Amino acid sequence: MRKKPSDLGGITAMLAATAVFVVGDSFMKIVIEDLPPFEVLFLRGIAASFACAVLVVLRAEWGAISGLLDVRALLRAAGETLCTLCYVVALARMPIADVIAILQTGPLILILGAAFLLRERI
Numbered sequence: 001m002r003k004k005p006s007d008l009g010g011i012t013a014m015l016a017a018t019a020v021f022v023v024g025d026s027f028m029k030i031v032i033e034d035l036p037p038f039e040v041l042f043l044r045g046i047a048a049s050f051a052c053a054v055l056v057v058l059r060a061e062w063g064a065i066s067g068l069l070d071v072r073a074l075l076r077a078a079g080e081t082l083c084t085l086c087y088v089v090a091l092a093r094m095p096i097a098d099v100i101a102i103l104q105t106g107p108l109i110l111i112l113g114a115a116f117l118l119r120e121r122i
Contacts, residue, residue, distance in 0.1 A: 025096060032092040040088050041081075 032040055056064065068074075090099045114120040 025091070025100065028088065029091050029096050032088060037085065037088045037092055041085050044084070044088075045081075 028040065028044070035043075056062065068077075087099070087103065090102075111122060115122050
């Protein structure tokens with residue numbers, strides 16, 4: 001069975017994204033040895049904000065910015081900031097393989113929470 005070009009493009013994008021995450025986490029592990037976690041989080045936020053701003057300008061999606069002022073979006077951003085801070089502190093104190101292994105259990109814990117707390121069918 002022959003793969004469609006869009007399938008191959010998706011596979012390539014996922015592999016590239018995974019590689020970028022591994023490289024980024026490795027650099028974070030190196031940087032966190034010399035800088036405090038809050039400073040690393042701040043610098044990471046500036047880099048991410050710059051990357052998002054470039055994408056908004058290149059794609060001319062100014063309308064997407066108005067949705068950022070929604071209370072739910074702000075709560076989600078605060079939650080993700082807290083999660084990222086915990087991740088950065090964990091990188092400083094644990095081996096990177098252990099941190100990534102624990103991080104990858106997140107979807108499983110989310111499914112269990114949905115099943116038990118929200119009574120969702122799995």
